[in-house]
Structure formats: C-alpha cells, structure tokens
Amino acid sequence: MTDDNGGAGAVFAVFALLSVMAVGGGAAVLPETHALVVERHHWMTADAFRDAYGLGQVVPGPNMLMVMVIGHQVAGLAGALAAIAGFFGPSSAIAWGAGRLWNRFAGSPWRAAVERGLAPLVVGLMAAGTIAVARTAIDGAATVAIAVAVFAGVLGLRRLNPALLVLAAGVVGLGLGLGG
Structure with a gap:
C-alpha cells in the first residue's frame, strides 16, 4: 500500500522530522509516525503499522528499527536505509551536541529545572504512543484480556524480560485465531 510513494x-x-520530534525516544512520536505513515502518505495500513511496531518490540536492537520495515515497504532497500538514516541520524547529532553542552551546566539550577520539566512531557508522549498502537491492536474481549494480562505481568514480574510476555501474548493470540 504505497499510494503516496x-x-x-x-x-x-x-x-x-520525526527524529527531531522524538523527545524521550521513538515511542514518543508513535502517534505522529502513525499519522504520517498510515493516514497522510498511505505507505501502509493501520494493521501493517501495528505489525511493524510489534516486530520492532521483539527483535534485538532499538525498538524503532520498525522504521526500516516502513522504509522498505515504500522504496525497497534504499527506503530502508533512508528511514534508518533519517530517524537515527539527526537525533544522534543533536544528542551528541546537547550532551557536550549539557555537561557544562552540571550543578546549575537551570539544568535541574529543565530535567524536572521534561520528565512529565516524556511520560505523556510515551502514553500517547501506547494509545496509538492500542487503537489498532485492541478490538475485542480477547485482545483486551491479553493486553491486561501482559500489563499485569510487566508490573508484577519485574524480573521477567518483557519480550517473553510479548512472545507469550503472540502465542496465545495465535492459539485464539487472532493472527488475521
């Protein structure tokens, strides 16, 4: 599905663009990623986006490697490389520069105020990302039950790798015939 290729x-x-907006990590821009990829450019369906996100959660490396899947969908290998360079390049350069500058303000009240102000912003952006993915993934009683069980597992089994919970949820979903 590449209407706007x-x-x-x-x-x-x-x-x-998404790279420089990703304050707090890639999950913070998931709603905007979804809006651009699915709704504006029509590069993939909502279900394909959800699947790419799920894949990014279980493969080794940064979870936003899902951008490579999106880029490949649009323009093959060149698109995959462009997506990786676009998503990780600008933010890496900004982080490197900001890190060098940030160290100069150690102990500054200004620095502490910025850190306190950014914390709730990042939590809110991550919550928005979770909601954006949940809208495409939760569509009935079975998927609600799986989501609640995984959430409870993450809270209650803190020493268990969350990827194992995701894998278990996938197996349960497949067993219930939710593999669409």
Whole structure:
C-alpha cells in the first residue's frame, strides 16, 4: 500500500522530522509516525503499522528499527536505509551536541529545572504512543484480556524480560485465531 510513494527521499524527510520530534525516544512520536505513515502518505495500513511496531518490540536492537520495515515497504532497500538514516541520524547529532553542552551546566539550577520539566512531557508522549498502537491492536474481549494480562505481568514480574510476555501474548493470540 504505497499510494503516496515519494521514494527514499520522502522516507528520509519524514523520518528526519520525526527524529527531531522524538523527545524521550521513538515511542514518543508513535502517534505522529502513525499519522504520517498510515493516514497522510498511505505507505501502509493501520494493521501493517501495528505489525511493524510489534516486530520492532521483539527483535534485538532499538525498538524503532520498525522504521526500516516502513522504509522498505515504500522504496525497497534504499527506503530502508533512508528511514534508518533519517530517524537515527539527526537525533544522534543533536544528542551528541546537547550532551557536550549539557555537561557544562552540571550543578546549575537551570539544568535541574529543565530535567524536572521534561520528565512529565516524556511520560505523556510515551502514553500517547501506547494509545496509538492500542487503537489498532485492541478490538475485542480477547485482545483486551491479553493486553491486561501482559500489563499485569510487566508490573508484577519485574524480573521477567518483557519480550517473553510479548512472545507469550503472540502465542496465545495465535492459539485464539487472532493472527488475521
């Protein structure tokens, strides 16, 4: 599904924009990623987006490697490379520069105030990302039960790797015929 296939350049531009907006990590921009990829450019369906996100959660490495799947969908290998470069390049450069500057303000009341102000922002953005994915994944009693069980497992079994809970939920979903 690539109605608006602008090629690797368009993929790079979209993910470079998302990169600089990703305060707090990739999950913070999931709603905007969904809006751009699914609703604006029509590069994939909501279900395919959800599946790419799920894949990004279980493969080794950063969970936002899902951008590579999106880029590949749009423009093959060049699109996958453009998505990775766009999403990780600008934010890495900004983080490197900000980190060097940040160290100069150690002990400053200004620095402490910025840190306190950013914490709730990041939590809110991550919650918005979770809601965006949940809207495409939770569509009935069985999926609600699986989501609640995984959430409870994450809270109650803190020493258990969350990827194992995701894998278990996938197996249960497959067993229930939810593999669409």
